[in-house]
Amino acid sequence: MEEMTHNELLAIRRQKLNAIREANIDPYGARFETTGTPGLIRAEFVEGLKVRTAGRITAHRNMGKSHFIDLSDISGRIQVYINSKEIGPDAAAIFDHLDIGDFIGVDGETFTTKTGEPSIKATTFTVLSKSLRPLPDKWHGVQDTEIKYRQRYLDLIANPESLEIFKKRIAIVREIRRFLEDRAFIEVETPMMQSIPGGAAAQPFETHHNALGVDLFLRIAPELYLKRLLVGGFNKVFELNRNFRNEGISRRHNPEFTMLEAYWAYADFEQMASLVEEMVCHVAEKICGSLLIEHRNTDGNVVKTIDLSRPWRRTSYSDLIRGVAPNWYEFTIDQRREWCAEHKIDVTHCHEDFELTQHVFEKLVEEKTMNPLFVTHCPKELVPLAKLNSSNPSVVDVYELVINGQEISPGYSELNDPDLQRERLEHQSGGETQKLDEEFLTALEYGMPPAGGIGIGIDRLVMMLTGAESIRDVILFPQMRPKATQH
RNA sequence: GGGUUGGUAGCUCAAUGGUAGAGCAGCGCCCUUUUAAGGCGUUGGUUGCGGGUUCGAGUCCCGCCCAACCCA
Numbered sequence: 191m192e193e194m195t196h197n198e199l200l201a202i203r204r205q206k207l208n209a210i211r212e213a214n215i216d217p218y219g220a221r222f223e224t225t226g227t228p229g230l231i232r233a234e235f236v237e238g239l240k241v242r243t244a245g246r247i248t249a250h251r252n253m254g255k256s257h258f259i260d261l262s263d264i265s266g267r268i269q270v271y272i273n274s275k276e277i278g279p280d281a282a283a284i285f286d287h288l289d290i291g292d293f294i295g296v297d298g299e300t301f302t303t304k305t306g307e308p309s310i311k312a313t314t315f316t317v318l319s320k321s322l323r324p325l326p327d328k329w330h331g332v333q334d335t336e337i338k339y340r341q342r343y344l345d346l347i348a349n350p351e352s353l354e355i356f357k358k359r360i361a362i363v364r365e366i367r368r369f370l371e372d373r374a375f376i377e378v379e380t381p382m383m384q385s386i387p388g389g390a391a392a393q394p395f396e397t398h399h400n401a402l403g404v405d406l407f408l409r410i411a412p413e414l415y416l417k418r419l420l421v422g423g424f425n426k427v428f429e430l431n432r433n434f435r436n437e438g439i440s441r442r443h444n445p446e447f448t449m450l451e452a453y454w455a456y457a458d459f460e461q462m463a464s465l466v467e468e469m470v471c472h473v474a475e476k477i478c479g480s481l482l483i484e485h486r487n488t489d490g491n492v493v494k495t496i497d498l499s500r501p502w503r504r505t506s507y508s509d510l511i512r513g514v515a516p517n518w519y520e521f522t523i524d525q526r527r528e529w530c531a532e533h534k535i536d537v538t539h540c541h542e543d544f545e546l547t548q549h550v551f552e553k554l555v556e557e558k559t560m561n562p563l564f565v566t567h568c569p570k571e572l573v574p575l576a577k578l579n580s581s582n583p584s585v586v587d588v589y590e591l592v593i594n595g596q597e598i599s600p601g602y603s604e605l606n607d608p609d610l611q612r613e614r615l616e617h618q619s620g621g622e623t624q625k626l627d628e629e630f631l632t633a634l635e636y637g638m639p640p641a642g643g644i645g646i647g648i649d650r651l652v653m654m655l656t657g658a659e660s661i662r663d664v665i666l667f668p669q670m671r672p673k674a675t676q677h
Numbered sequence: 678g679g680g681u682u683g684g685u686a687g688c689u690c691a692a693u694g695g696u697a698g699a700g701c702a703g704c705g706c707c708c709u710u711u712u713a714a715g716g717c718g719u720u721g722g723u724u725g726c727g728g729g730u731u732c733g734a735g736u737c738c739c740g741c742c743c744a745a746c747c748c749a
Contacts, residue, residue, distance in 0.1 A: 198720070203703095254708040258710075275709085289702095327687085327688035329700090332688075333690090334688085335744060438749090441747095536748095
């Protein structure tokens with residue numbers, strides 16, 4: 191608690207805190223009603239208006255008897271003009287004990303300075319919270335990634351571009367909900383703690399319920415519960431919430447991530463593809479104002495432009511493989527390995543033939559695809575929960591949407607034949623398999639309507655739409671190794 | 678898990694193996710329309726942690742911790 195009181199900067203702030211208390215003022219304030227946020231007052235600026243606002247002091251320009259401070263919150267900032275004569279000597283003495291970082295409330299009248307800055311001339315101010323630690327550099331912000339992620343609040347205060355990404359994320363999620371609700375999809379919540387983690391092939395987090403005396407798993411997908419709702423009569427349903435996968439952490443993976451899943455009874459994967467296409471374009475136009483999404487580097491130069499213009503390409507998996515390896519499907523497995531070696535694709539960890547093909551797909555198609563591409567009719571081994579194609583039963587009626595070199599969204603014609611579903615789950619091959627959820631199969635036996643389903647990785651969608659290079663830049667509090675506790 | 682790079686003042690960054698520095702913030706003084714305000718002065722460091730080599734280590738070597746990137 192009283193760590194580092196020897197630090198001069200912290201000690202000075204505590205002295206100021208005490209000085210405020212000695213003047214019989216509570217440095218931690220109370221209820222304070224405003225006529226608007228700093229950003230709102232600035233955005234809807236009218237001169238000569240009595241206003242009341244509150245925010246954090248983020249800049250201080252001291253002119254001797256007059257001071258200019260910036261008051262900020264996520265809405266933006268407004269300049270406040272503080273004149274000793276105007277506020278009186280007692281208040282001026284308190285003002286001397288304020289710092290950048292403190293929260294204050296201000297009463298005053300709006301005016302425009304001679305440099306044209308919309309401002310508030312303060313008549314009084316109220317101390318709302320004393321900040322005991324100095325804020326990061328106002329000009330360079332927080333560069334240290336560790337501080338950005340562990341102490342996101344500092345990143346949000348000091349780095350406007352970070353705040354901008356999170357504002358966009360919030361708007362994207364809101365637009366997606368609106369889009370689906372406008373089309374009569376109903377949002378539901380299904381269990382995050384499951385006794386059989388189904389709906390995907392991934393390592394789950396394990397936990398334990400004391401009263402029931404059973405082990406439970408954090409869900410890796412909501413799919414099997416949403417399908418139970420199709421059985422129960424919901425015909426347009428979605429869930430937009432967190433999944434958990436106990437796997438590696440990388441630029442593109444966080445252990446908990448946000449997924450949209452939506453199911454539409456009597457539809458198929460082609461209709462789901464159109465729905466997703468329409469939805470992503472709707473969101474892009476609303477939030478980015480364009481279907482051309484520019485990704486910039488730290489210098490602000492455009493390094494990549496993603497073109498979301500419709501219609502989006504739809505191409506079968508096998509055609510895409512032939513596009514990069516024309517004779518692939520005529521090759522023997524040994525020839526395929528040889529081909530991979532020639533093209534410097536490491537497939538030593540691939541055992542099954544379809545895994546080999548999938549690896550070629552990931553390296554030569556997925557990673558190189560920037561504009562939207564619906565990859566249709568994937569090998570059935572990759573997708574045990576989808577309907578087989580009626581004319582080619584080695585593939586399934588699905589799409590995988592690839593944008594920005596990443597898988598953004600899968601969509602299926604959902605498998606609703608309970609016997610076939612059992613067989614497909616029991617005869618999975620390859621390294622990753624899904625668990626068998628008997629209660630889900632029982633539900634299917636009661637009858638599930640044919641349906642289309644989609645999943646959309648919200649974090650990756652936000653990365654694509656904001657140009658964020660790392661998933662940590664679109665998750666407010668990304669997973670970090672806990673810091674060793676000090677003692 | 679493996680490889681690469683990095684960790685220096687509150688923040689952003691410097692410093693051939695040879696006295697640890699700058700800008701901003703802070704503190705003091707001047708200034709009643711500034712906006713990265715300005716001017717003058719000034720404080721602030723167990724260089725991530727622990728060992729080692731050396732007359733001498735922020736710098737070289739070993740181990741550990743944390744992070745970023747790449748690979749699995």
